[in-house]
Amino acid sequence: MEATPGYFEGGVNVAREIKRTLGENTKIIIVLREPVERLISFWKYKKSMLELESHLSLGDYIQKCESMAYKTLSQQENDRYWGIEGGYYANYLTDWLDEFGDAIKILFFDDLKRDTKSFLEDTCRWLDIDDTFIERLDLHVQNKSVSYKNANFQKLALSINSKAEKFWRANQGIKNFLRERYYALNGQPHQGEVDEATLSKVRELYLPYNRRLAEQLQAYGHRQLPQWLQSNALRVLS
Numbered sequence: 001m002e003a004t005p006g007y008f009e010g011g012v013n014v015a016r017e018i019k020r021t022l023g024e025n026t027k028i029i030i031v032l033r034e035p036v037e038r039l040i041s042f043w044k045y046k047k048s049m050l051e052l053e054s055h056l057s058l059g060d061y062i063q064k065c066e067s068m069a070y071k072t073l074s075q076q077e078n079d080r081y082w083g084i085e086g087g088y089y090a091n092y093l094t095d096w097l098d099e100f101g102d103a104i105k106i107l108f109f110d111d112l113k114r115d116t117k118s119f120l121e122d123t124c125r126w127l128d129i130d131d132t133f134i135e136r137l138d139l140h141v142q143n144k145s146v147s148y149k150n151a152n153f154q155k156l157a158l159s160i161n162s163k164a165e166k167f168w169r170a171n172q173g174i175k176n177f178l179r180e181r182y183y184a185l186n187g188q189p190h191q192g193e194v195d196e197a198t199l200s201k202v203r204e205l206y207l208p209y210n211r212r213l214a215e216q217l218q219a220y221g222h223r224q225l226p227q228w229l230q231s232n233a234l235r236v237l238s
Contacts, residue, residue, distance in 0.1 A: 009074075009086070012095040019099060027127060028100050032213075033109035034228040035087030035206045036199065041145070042083040044190050048145040050155060051080040054191070059198045084205070090212035097220050106217065110226040146187040153186045 007014050008030065019026055033041075043061050046052045052061065065073070065084040073081055096104055105126050112119045116139045124131035148154035161168070168175040214229045 008092055008096070009082075011092055012099060015096050015099040026100075026103065028096060028104045029107060029123065030093070030096065030104060031107045031109055031112065032089055034226070035089070035210070036202050037109075038087055039083050039202060040194060042086060044147075045145040046080045046083070047190070048147060048154075049158065050151065054147065054151070057198075058194050062198070062202060084202075087206055088209045090209045090216060093213065093216050097216070106220075106222055108226045110228075145190075146183055147190045149186050149188050157182055157186070 007018070015028075018028075039062075040058065043052070043056075043058055047054055047056065061081075062084060065081045068078065068081055070085070072078060073085060105123070107119070107123070117134060120134050120137075121131045124134070210229060214225060217225060217229070
């Protein structure tokens with residue numbers, strides 16, 4: 001298995017190359033998250049990675065994202081401003097569905113949060129793999145992005161984490177222990193509240209894309225939609 005969310009925006013070219021390289025039996029799992037929630041998470045994450053200024057408000061971040069042309073935005077060096085575009089799922093989903101058809105499983109982050117164990121068991125059944133390992137997993141949230149007190153200390157920690165990635169993968173317990181100690185020393189909650197006016201603006205921004213997404217999913221037989229898509233589904237069916 002391999003997981004890279006950025007593949008999704010690659011559209012038909014990436015989908016076809018994956019099938020050509022890995023074969024016709026390749027299975028694709030796409031997990032969709034409510035786009036406003038995803039945007040806020042992305043904004044906080046990029047700040048914690050020192051890719052955005054710590055004082056940058058969500059409103060200012062949205063304006064920066066919207067001011068960039070797609071050609072500029074899609075360049076790797078501008079990945080930190082992909083927050084808005086990354087939630088336009090309807091722009092990319094059809095290419096994957098057309099290419100892989102029944103070999104794609106569409107899942108929702110809402111279900112992962114609500115019942116992680118059942119979510120994983122259902123996925124394993126679809127992949128036709130043994131799910132008994134799930135009982136041994138630590139299903140608590142890990143790698144949740146937090147803000148920092150000292151930027152230089154944060155930069156050093158990020159560098160060490162990147163260089164020792166192979167070691168961390170083989171020693172997850174040590175990583176968890178050290179991460180908790182680091183958060184206690186240099187971590188702090190993200191500063192600044194998200195005002196309702198900004199939330200209202202971004203909800204309206206995603207509304208037509210969510211409506212198209214609900215239509216796409218229903219066209220491919222998906223009827224069990226999360227709450228954030230159900231009102232859009234009713235519009236499509238009416």
